[in-house]
Amino acid sequence: MNRIEELRSLVPAEIIVTDPDMMEGYRSDKADLVAAGKPLAVLRPRCTAHVATIMKWATKTGTVVVPRGAGTGLSGGATALDGGVIVTMERMNSIRRLDPTNHTVEVEAGLVNAEVSRAVADSGLFYPPDPGSFEVSTIGGNLATNAGGMRCVKYGVTRNSVLGLEIVLADGRILRTGGQTIKNVAGLDLTHLFVGSEGTLGIITAATLRLRPTPVATATFAATFPTLESGGRALDSIFACGVTPSVLELMDNVTINAVEDYQRMDLDREAALLLIGQADGTDALAQVERMVSCCDDAGAALSVATADPAESELLLQARRLAGWATTEQYPTIIEDVGVPRSRLPELLSTIAAISEDTGVRIATVGHAGDGNLHPMLLLPDLDDDTRQRAMQTADHVCAAALALDGTITGEHGIGELKRHWLPYQLDNTALQVQASIKHALDPANLLNPGRGF
Incomplete structure (x- = not known):
């Protein structure tokens, strides 16, 4: 009996996919530079018991397992490995419990991010x-990479919204961490270890x-700048003015033009930088007006503000x-680096210089509120050269991000693409500690080997 036939005797046959054509769509994530392997099967469990059985089988047979959400990752962390299996969580997409009084919800890993807010809106x-892929990416994938998004400047990244987890370990045991309470210091913080x-x-x-209460009001602004330097001055002023934006995003000139080429938004094609910000709460408009003043004082060519929800969404749409x-018009590599907020202007200028030196067009967008930029490399083709x-x-x-006291990834993760860069950011002690944790939980190295740390 081969491995897959043995698995068929343990779980419902309908969750096992071996047809090559059906498996094709599961072999890659969005990292075009990571070659996809050929898996033995794609497994689509419907419950935690299925996952536990799969991992017991994988441990017994020495089968490599690649967990997968919606495949929107950008670092090669969910790409298939030769001879392994892919475990996609797409069928585990239920809301198990909603507790409006305590502002919590328990969901399965395959639920799409946007569905959570829609389900609790009433x-x-x-x-x-x-995250930018919130309409298609899953909670499990968001948790696996500690995804961020536009609102994380005020509300934090995924980790800041997680109280507890249900996890199937490499040997098939089921681990439950955290709980329903906001405060919980019983034992080590295993919840955040897995996120x-x-x-x-x-x-x-x-x-x-x-969960959080829906803001009673929001207001939004947009401002364009003739130079990166003037936009940088505006950001420094906003950071120092005492306002806490709920969104603060930026787009450089290459990105502005890529968006206009894709869909007419009447953006200023000559602008060096576009800032888009939002505030929420009872004083949302007053906060936005303070940010607009910061932009005007820094030399903005144009600034607009609105408290109208429809107009606000239109301003945010350009960033979304x-x-x-970019990805619809070019083969694109979306980078993910972060620096202290005060060093954003330096990083923007350095990226522009790198683009000029290498001849690779780079469209830079990012979460200015927390210093996380996404330089997008726009390629003519995917030839070897x-x-x-x-x-x-x-x-x-x-290298530029690290030289500015930054990080090689803010929210996309290490995956396979960035493993060679990890030793440049983390010292040997940090790497050894992480390797020890990995060995303790997955001694046979069956879970997503060659990814992350």
């Missing part, structure tokens, strides 16, 4: 983390998430389109 609540672990320590099957506008030049350009971007 209770006057929302789920803050909103951001990229499927290397266990398979997250469900999570208890912290940035990723789609182009790929090599793109990787060299990405290396220069990572």
Whole structure:
């Protein structure tokens, strides 16, 4: 009996997919530079018991397992490995319990991010983390990479909205961490250990998430700047003015033009930088007006503010389109680096210089409120020479971020693409501690090997 036939005797046959054509759509994530392997099967469990059985089988047979959400990752962390299996959580997409009084909801890992807020809206609540792929990415994938999004400047990244997890370990045991309470210091913080672990320590099957009251009002502004320097001055002023924006995003000139080429938004094609910000709460408009004043004083060419929800959404739409506008028009590598907020202008200028030196067009967008930028490399093709030049350009971007006291990834994760950069940010002690944790939980190295740390 081969391995897959043995698995068929343990779980319902309908959750096992071996047809090559059906498996094709599961072999890759959105990291074009990571080659996809050929899996033995794609497994689509419907419950935690299925996942536990799969992992017991994997441990017994020595089968490598790649956990997968919606495949929207950008670092190669969910790409298939030869001879392994992919465990996709897409069928585990239920809301197990909603507790409006305590502002919590327990959901399964395959539930799409946007569905959480839609499900709790009638209770006057929302789920803050909103990565760019929030309409298609899953909670499990968000947890695996500790995803962020536009609202994280005020509400934090995914980790800040997680109270507890249900996880299947490599040997099939089911681990439950955290709980329903906001405060909980019983034992080590295993919940946050697994958030951001990229499927290397266990398979997250469900999570208890912290919800927030829906803001009573929001207001939004947009401002364009003739130079990166004037936009940088505006950011420094906003950071120092005492306002806490709920959104603060930026787009450089290349991105502005990519969006306009994709869909007419009447953006200023000559602007060096576009800032888009939002505030929420009873004084939302007053906060936005203070940010607009900061922009005007710094030399903004144009600034507008609105408290109208429809107009606000229109302003934010330009930023939401940035990723789609580039990936639909070009082969694109979306980088992910972060620096202290005060060093954003330096990083923006350095990225522009890297683009000029390498000849690779770079469209930079990002979460200005927390210093996390996404330089998007726009490539003419994916030939070997182009790929090599793109990787060299990405290396220069990572080096620039580290030179400015930053990080090689803010929210996309290490995956497979950035493993060679990890020793440049973390010292040997940090790497050894992480390796020890991995060995303790997955001694046979079956869970997503070669990814993350």
